[in-house]
Amino acid sequence: MSGSESPAVRPRVAGTESVEGVSWTVLLVEDDDTDAFLVSELLDEVAAPLRLTRVRTVAEAIVHTRKVACVLLDLGLPDSEGLSALRRLLAVERGAPVVVLTGLVDEYRGAEAVAAGAQDYLVKGQVDGRDLLRAVRYAIERERADTAALALRESELRAEEKARLERGLLPKPLVDDPTLDHRARYRPGHRQALLGGDFYDMVSTSDGTVHVLLGDVCGHGPDEAALGVSLRIAWRTLVLAGVPDADRLGFLQQVLVSERERDEIFATVCALAIAPDRRSLRMTLAGHPPPALLFPRIAALRGDVVVPALGILDEAVSDEVTIELGEHWALLLATDGLLEGRDSVGGEPLGWEGVLPEVARLWPERGPDGLLDDLIDRVEERNGGPLTDDVALLLLIRGQVP
Structure with a gap:
């Protein structure tokens, strides 16, 4: 006899005995x-x-x-x-x-x-x-x-790796100011298991200034996350070492160029220096979208002074603008993963023009935590599914806001 199935072995269809109805x-x-x-x-x-x-x-x-x-x-x-x-x-x-x-x-x-x-x-x-x-x-x-069991162990290992990346990308801020509250959220693009290259940090210096950083390494995955951790730690070290604001981007670019896997990798940065009286800030944007003011009004901050992202030019360029805030204010920083969400599948990027109306529907009724979670959900709904890029949000609140 020959062939893949012998006539001596009769094909058998499931009998009355089965396991969960499966043959x-x-x-x-x-x-x-x-x-x-x-x-x-x-x-x-x-x-x-x-x-x-x-x-x-x-x-x-x-x-x-x-x-x-x-x-x-x-x-x-x-x-x-x-x-x-x-x-x-x-x-x-x-x-x-x-x-x-x-x-x-x-x-x-x-x-x-x-x-x-x-x-x-x-x-x-x-x-x-x-x-x-x-x-x-x-x-x-x-x-x-x-x-x-193997899948569970792999899931546990991914969770442990994600936790390590979170500690590196989203650290505990070094800020001791009871009048300044902050909340952060991170959601990976496509709901992937691991974080990507978005990162943030907050550090107070001895003169009372609060320095804030939100950055985004292009791409998402463990390599980009590792590079984001390197940039965040480098920035914190530069701030604590007293390196002037104008010089930090140059040092960050050196770190980026030395650590990146490919020459086309770049990183965008939004850096803020909030004055000791908390009534104004200095802002530097390196290829990054500006923050949005949520109180006393809802509006995006000026984004007319934006220098190239880190890693684009041979030398980093730094330029800053001063923003008056007032006594009480709320400020939302976002990476472009949120702002590049589409208005329906195949639609145009929302930008702050499309996102801020969603903010107005949620703020202040949903509170800080509800705002961040629900805002990402609403943008995903308009996008027709999970967002392509990672999303990092940082909400800063000063004083009494509704």
């Missing part, structure tokens, strides 16, 4: 017609919820192993020797779990097979249909459990 396709790799027929008969005896497909060689089995729930493997095949058949099947990515069939004189091979990665082994002539069905079920369920 499985099982691949029998057996070159001996008599042994193959006996396996089929044993499963018939217990009306096993299985559909049995038979092949005669490992080469044929490799083609099928991704399409079946379990493999019943005879080790004595014409194109294998010892455990080579098992190892070849286990090497197939996303292949099915394997239960080894061995003769009585080769029972020791079964134990070796389990040690090598088989889910179980059975000795021909010493099992009945229930034993065979039980072994198949066990192999399938254990494989699922192992896969779920």
Whole structure:
């Protein structure tokens, strides 16, 4: 006989016995017609919820192993020797779990097979249909459990990595001013598991000035996140070391150029220096959108003085403007992941013109935390789904605001 399915092995449709209503396709790799027929008969005896497909060689089995729930493997095949058949099947990515069939004189091979990665082994002539069905079920369920455990562990590792990145990208600000409140939110683009290259920081200096930074490394992923962490730490160090505002961008660009993986990588920056009396600020924009004032009125700050992003020119350029704030105010900083959300699929970027009306519907009724969460949700709704780029928001509130 030849072919991928022998007439001696009858395809079996699920009987009355099933697991959660599911019938499985099982691949029998057996070159001996008599042994193959006996396996089929044993499963018939217990009306096993299985559909049995038979092949005669490992080469044929490799083609099928991704399409079946379990493999019943005879080790004595014409194109294998010892455990080579098992190892070849286990090497197939996303292949099915394997239960080894061995003769009585080769029972020791079964134990070796389990040690090598088989889910179980059975000795021909010493099992009945229930034993065979039980072994198949066990192999399938254990494989699922192992896969779920691996997925859980990978999820835990991603969560740990995300937490480390959050500590680097979104640190605890070094600000001791009870009159100045702040809230931050971060949502990765496409709701990916890991953070991207958006970062922020806040640092007070001895003269009472509060320095604020919001930045965005182009792209998203672990490399961009690592670069964002490097830039944030460098900026904090420069502030604490007393490096003048005008010189910081030049040093940040040096860090960017030395740490980036590709020459086309750049970073945008919004840097604020809030005066000791908190009534005004100095602002530098390097390729970054300006913040928006939420109180005493809702309006974007002037964005007419914007220098190139870091990494675009050979030398960084710095220019600043002064903004009067008043006694009480609220200020929202955002990376362009929010402002580049679209007004419907394929529509134009919203910008502050499209985002601020959404802010007006939420502020101040939703409060600081509700504003940040709901604002991202509303922009995603208008975008027709998750935003393409990462979103970082930083809300600063001074004094009594509604």
